[in-house]
Amino acid sequence: MTARPEAGEGAGHDYRDDDLSSWMNRQGRRVEQALEAVLPAVVQVRPGLGENGLVEAMRYAVLGGGKRVRALLVYAAGEISGAAPDVLDAGACAVELIHAYSLVHDDMPCMDDDALRRGKPTVHRKYGEAVAMLVGDALQALAFEALVAPLRRPAGDGRPIVPVGEMVSVLAAAAGAGGMAGGQALDLAAVGARLDRRQLETMHQLKTGAMLAASVHLGLLSGGLLTPPMAGAAAAYSEAVGLAFQVVDDILDVIADSQTLGKTAGKDQAQDKPTYVSILGLDESQALARQLAQRARRALEPFGSRASRLAELADYIVHRVH
Amino acid sequence: MTARPEAGEGAGHDYRDDDLSSWMNRQGRRVEQALEAVLPAVVQVRPGLGENGLVEAMRYAVLGGGKRVRALLVYAAGEISGAAPDVLDAGACAVELIHAYSLVHDDMPCMDDDALRRGKPTVHRKYGEAVAMLVGDALQALAFEALVAPLRRPAGDGRPIVPVGEMVSVLAAAAGAGGMAGGQALDLAAVGARLDRRQLETMHQLKTGAMLAASVHLGLLSGGLLTPPMAGAAAAYSEAVGLAFQVVDDILDVIADSQTLGKTAGKDQAQDKPTYVSILGLDESQALARQLAQRARRALEPFGSRASRLAELADYIVHRVH
Numbered sequence: 288m289t290a291r292p293e294a295g296e297g298a299g300h301d302y303r304d305d306d307l308s309s310w311m312n313r314q315g316r317r318v319e320q321a322l323e324a325v326l327p328a329v330v331q332v333r334p335g336l337g338e339n340g341l342v343e344a345m346r347y348a349v350l351g352g353g354k355r356v357r358a359l360l361v362y363a364a365g366e367i368s369g370a371a372p373d374v375l376d377a378g379a380c381a382v383e384l385i386h387a388y389s390l391v392h393d394d395m396p397c398m399d400d401d402a403l404r405r406g407k408p409t410v411h412r413k414y415g416e417a418v419a420m421l422v423g424d425a426l427q428a429l430a431f432e433a434l435v436a437p438l439r440r441p442a443g444d445g446r447p448i449v450p451v452g453e454m455v456s457v458l459a460a461a462a463g464a465g466g467m468a469g470g471q472a473l474d475l476a477a478v479g480a481r482l483d484r485r486q487l488e489t490m491h492q493l494k495t496g497a498m499l500a501a502s503v504h505l506g507l508l509s510g511g512l513l514t515p516p517m518a519g520a521a522a523a524y525s526e527a528v529g530l531a532f533q534v535v536d537d538i539l540d541v542i543a544d545s546q547t548l549g550k551t552a553g554k555d556q557a558q559d560k561p562t563y564v565s566i567l568g569l570d571e572s573q574a575l576a577r578q579l580a581q582r583a584r585r586a587l588e589p590f591g592s593r594a595s596r597l598a599e600l601a602d603y604i605v606h607r608v609h
Numbered sequence: 610m611t612a613r614p615e616a617g618e619g620a621g622h623d624y625r626d627d628d629l630s631s632w633m634n635r636q637g638r639r640v641e642q643a644l645e646a647v648l649p650a651v652v653q654v655r656p657g658l659g660e661n662g663l664v665e666a667m668r669y670a671v672l673g674g675g676k677r678v679r680a681l682l683v684y685a686a687g688e689i690s691g692a693a694p695d696v697l698d699a700g701a702c703a704v705e706l707i708h709a710y711s712l713v714h715d716d717m718p719c720m721d722d723d724a725l726r727r728g729k730p731t732v733h734r735k736y737g738e739a740v741a742m743l744v745g746d747a748l749q750a751l752a753f754e755a756l757v758a759p760l761r762r763p764a765g766d767g768r769p770i771v772p773v774g775e776m777v778s779v780l781a782a783a784a785g786a787g788g789m790a791g792g793q794a795l796d797l798a799a800v801g802a803r804l805d806r807r808q809l810e811t812m813h814q815l816k817t818g819a820m821l822a823a824s825v826h827l828g829l830l831s832g833g834l835l836t837p838p839m840a841g842a843a844a845a846y847s848e849a850v851g852l853a854f855q856v857v858d859d860i861l862d863v864i865a866d867s868q869t870l871g872k873t874a875g876k877d878q879a880q881d882k883p884t885y886v887s888i889l890g891l892d893e894s895q896a897l898a899r900q901l902a903q904r905a906r907r908a909l910e911p912f913g914s915r916a917s918r919l920a921e922l923a924d925y926i927v928h929r930v931h
Contacts, residue, residue: 327786327787340794340798341786341790341791341794342786342791345786388746389746392742392746395742397737397738397739397742398739398742415719416719417719417720417797418794418797420714420717420719420720420742421790421793421794421797423746424710424711424714424745424746424749424784424790425785425786425790425791427746427749427750428749428781428782428784428785428786428788428790429781429785429786431753431777431780431781432777432778432781432782432785434777435773435774435777435778435781436778438774451757451773451774451777452757452760452773455753455754455756455757455773455777456754456757456758458753459750459751459753459754459757460750460754462746462750463747463750463751463754464649464663464664464667464747464750464751465649466750468663468743468746468747468750469663469664469747471743472662472663472740472743475739475740475743476662
């Protein structure tokens with residue numbers, strides 16, 4: 288496990304269970320430890336063929352960075368479904384591995400050609416383009432391997448039944464052409480184009496929203512199959528949170544500096560990409576983000592108090608500064 | 610379904626069920642139809658954002674080409690396990706989608722930089738590098754979605770239990786850092802290096818052998834969990850077939866022309882890559898391929914006559930001309 292000292296820690300063990308930032312720190316360390324366990328160790332490289340850099344680069348791409356928003360959504364949704372901790376860890380690792388792979392590929396020269404990610408050189412700058420492509424490819428495979436690791440026994444071993452096929456399907460659909468990869472393709476096609484707000488929303492719902500929604504969905508499915516009203520409420524929450532996440536990303540791209548973001552600031556404008564700020568202006572974008580957080584909270588009402596972490600995460604996503 | 614006229618067809622319906630080439634044609638058409646059904650339709654592209662090319666390029670990368678060796682291994686192994694046809698179709702699609710994605714990424718400028726594949730321009734030459742990367746990414750996700758499509762109901766719906774988690778794990782492990790992607794990384798590191806035969810074998814077992822073995826494994830798992838002796842026999846068969854496949858690939862790279870291969874011939878030598886032919890010479894490589902086919906046949910003895918298709922496929926792999 289990578290040690291990550293956090294504000295407020297080390298002064299004792301008196302943090303309250305109901306404090307969001309303590310919970311986020313705790314769950315962030317939990318997924319970091321789970322990712323560490325799921326990633327191949329550098330020493331496992333085949334004898335006689337030397338160090339090929341792939342495993343080291345995979346670890347570099349995944350560990351020790353990021354807000355882990357997707358993992359937090361899995362854990363928060365797991366508080367509603369009452370899922371087993373190891374099943375939630377598997378889902379949390381899976382969504383973070385998909386996210387990490389997408390960043391590696393997105394940063395490559397044929398895509399955004401970015402040099403800085405999470406405050407460090409991007410994978411292709413450090414390890415070369417060929418290794419970066421393979422890192423992304425291998426991380427996507429690892430996401431599915433991690434997802435099913437605690438579930439790959441057949442039914443009848445005494446554990447509660449988890450709908451493993453459904454979970455794999457949810458992750459794959461969110462990552463593929465009808466989700467994240469499809470959104471990336473629309474994003475590419477949109478450079479220099481004049482998208483209206485509806486078109487911009489569609490693009491972001493695929494590119495970012497689909498994986499955020501999958502995170503919530505996986506956290507719920509980890510406790511068993513969903514009823515249609517549960518699935519509907521979760522989808523309404525996820526749609527609002529997904530849009531809020533992107534609106535805030537666009538705002539931060541304008542108002543924050545690269546050091547705070549850990550990635551190149553102002554690049555949307557430099558690349559002439561349409562954003563909420565360019566379409567709505569800064570003030571209206573900030574108002575929209577707050578409205579979306581409220582809409583997300585309202586969608587959770589059927590779940591009652593078990594959904595309090597998900598509600599708090601909606602607020603966090605709107606008020607984050609990086 | 611894409612129509613693919615085959616030699617010997619159209620003259621009647623008198624082909625015998627026990628003829629390998631008729632079986633291969635029939636199963637080849639079957640997986641083509643299943644892939645066609647699993648791939649998104651071009652018309653499904655989001656309204657208002659126009660044609661982004663991703664789905665069209667995915668179909669271009671997958672349909673209407675290739676020997677479908679991996680799919681054939683799934684179906685042939687399915688004759689041993691007595692699996693349901695739709696579960697075998699799912700496995701056959703999954704391994705072909707992983708294979709297709711690997712070719713798209715492998716052909717890109719940062720990897721092999723190839724212009725010709727299956728007799729057509731490579732995906733990045735036709736659609737650009739960014740789309741090619743996303744095509745590969747989306748096809749990998751689709752492979753997992755296709756694999757679980759017939760299996761994503763929870764246990765208890767009256768269908769025979771298929772170990773879906775185990776199947777996802779087998780596919781993911783074979784595609785990832787401990788399999789195909791890891792082998793690609795070793796291959797990259799080996800350009801210009803003097804590998805010995807043992808090192809060359811390790812590289813190819815990962816790069817090609819892992820997915821061929823996964824194909825056999827999936828065909829068997831499609832009928833239920835494996836006993837250790839079954840798994841051992843399948844692994845011995847797969848190891849021999851995987852090596853034979855690569856030895857023959859190296860031989861064909863030297864003796865065949867680009868038109869017959871459907872890809873650039875002689876490129877291993879041009880890129881100074883170590884091959885069986887460069888290490889053993891042509892005659893000894895051909896003798897090795899025949900020995901490996903015999904070893905593969907012997908490994909199948911515990912399965913009796915139900916393994917006859919797998920045995921025939923081992924011979925086909927050694928005697929193929931492209």
